[in-house]
Amino acid sequence: MAETKLTTMSASKAQVLDAAAEVFMRLGADTASIDDVARQLGSTKGRIYHHFPSKGVLLAEVCLRAADFVLQKVPPVIAPDASPEENLRQMILTHIPEVLRTLPYHKVIIQSYVGVQQKSTTALERELFAQIQQERKAYENLFRDVLQTGMQDGSFRTQNISIALQSLLLLINAPVFWYRPRTDEPETFVADLSAQLADMALAALR
Numbered sequence: 001m002a003e004t005k006l007t008t009m010s011a012s013k014a015q016v017l018d019a020a021a022e023v024f025m026r027l028g029a030d031t032a033s034i035d036d037v038a039r040q041l042g043s044t045k046g047r048i049y050h051h052f053p054s055k056g057v058l059l060a061e062v063c064l065r066a067a068d069f070v071l072q073k074v075p076p077v078i079a080p081d082a083s084p085e086e087n088l089r090q091m092i093l094t095h096i097p098e099v100l101r102t103l104p105y106h107k108v109i110i111q112s113y114v115g116v117q118q119k120s121t122t123a124l125e126r127e128l129f130a131q132i133q134q135e136r137k138a139y140e141n142l143f144r145d146v147l148q149t150g151m152q153d154g155s156f157r158t159q160n161i162s163i164a165l166q167s168l169l170l171l172i173n174a175p176v177f178w179y180r181p182r183t184d185e186p187e188t189f190v191a192d193l194s195a196q197l198a199d200m201a202l203a204a205l206r
Contacts, residue, residue: 009065013051016041020048021062021104028111029059053124059108060128066105067135073098074142084150088205089198091143092172096194099176106176143168147205156205168201 009017019040023032034055038045052058077090099106144165150156156164175193186192 012047016048016051016058017062017065018104020058021065021102021108024059024062025104025107025111029108034058054122056122056125057128060125060132062105063109064128064132064135066102066109067132067139069102069105070095070098071135071139074139078142078146084146084153084155085202088143088146088150089202091146092198092201093191093194095172096175096197097190099173100179100181100190103176103179103181106173110176140165140169150205164205167204171201171204172197 016037020037023036023040026032027036034045034048037048037058041047048058052061074091074094077094078087079090082090144161147156147161147164147168151158151161174197179193
């Protein structure tokens with residue numbers, strides 16, 4: 001299986017993925033080439049092909065790393081003895097800053113994930129896309145479990161849990177569509193944004 005976990009990834013591979021995420025975000029995954037990524041790196045294509053046998057694999061691993069970022073950060077803030085409301089708040093307050101910190105990766109998923117998945121042809125690409133789906137489902141289930149617990153104990157009103165889950169994920173991922181870092185951005189902007197969206201999510205669930 002391809003090496004993707006943040007704790008085991010080499011610095012060189014991480015640099016290639018960072019450059020690829022920037023280029024795919026800016027040019028679009030269909031348009032961008034390995035040459036474009038090499039220029040972003042200030043390196044040769046050989047360095048990229050040392051880690052990734054094709055552009056399709058490179059793109060798949062960009063998407064997979066996006067999942068790894070949030071899967072590393074969010075589970076540790078879920079406390080067994082905390083209320084569903086508090087756990088959900090902490091999950092959102094962790095999720096949004098991490099997504100914005102690694103914004104190019106998440107923009108690439110939105111821009112190109114579905115189309116590239118449909119065009120994947122090699123065994124390695126299929127393996128990577130299956131792994132992306134597994135990690136995406138595992139991450140969604142963290143939120144599903146908290147919602148289900150909250151509905152069971154009365155913290156959240158009973159409703160269709162799949163609709164509630166997808167609506168929640170859409171809300172907390174919405175900044176990916178519009179957020180742009182600014183030089184004059186207040187120091188507390190991301191924290192304030194995260195708190196406001198957490199309040200909105202909890203208000204909708206109560």
